[in-house]
Amino acid sequence: MLVPNCRTDESYNEKYLNAEDARFLKGYDWAVENALNLLNNTSAYEELEQLLDPNKAIVNLDKEDIVRSALADWLEGERDMLITSMIDHMDEKEYEAIKASVDAK
Numbered sequence: 001m002l003v004p005n006c007r008t009d010e011s012y013n014e015k016y017l018n019a020e021d022a023r024f025l026k027g028y029d030w031a032v033e034n035a036l037n038l039l040n041n042t043s044a045y046e047e048l049e050q051l052l053d054p055n056k057a058i059v060n061l062d063k064e065d066i067v068r069s070a071l072a073d074w075l076e077g078e079r080d081m082l083i084t085s086m087i088d089h090m091d092e093k094e095y096e097a098i099k100a101s102v103d104a105k
Contacts, residue, residue, distance in 0.1 A: 031075075038074040045070040 004012040014025060042049040048070040050056050051063055087095060 034078040035071060035075060037078075038071055041074070042070075045073070 006012050006014045014022070017025060038048075039052075042052055045066075047061065047066045051061070051066050
């Protein structure tokens with residue numbers, strides 16, 4: 001059985017998800033979008049940029065490790081930006097209460 005295209009399928013359509021699953025899917029979509037953004041920013045990773053340049057020959061480099069390492073580093077940076085944004089937009093009293101509770105442990 002082929003997996004249905006859940007953007008267009010009449011029965012297995014994402015619009016039929018419950019609220020919790022729809023929120024989870026939005027998080028998944030966000031993560032995928034951020035992972036793919038790495039391909040627009042390869043200049044941040046010299047080895048990855050060389051790997052994707054059709055005019056350059058890559059010799060003695062483990063291509064899988066280059067991609068895996070760049071992707072892991074990129075996603076960790078995106079995660080850090082997400083957390084920073086969440087904390088910056090948090091109500092100060094809420095932040096101080098959470099921080100005090102966590103730091104007390």
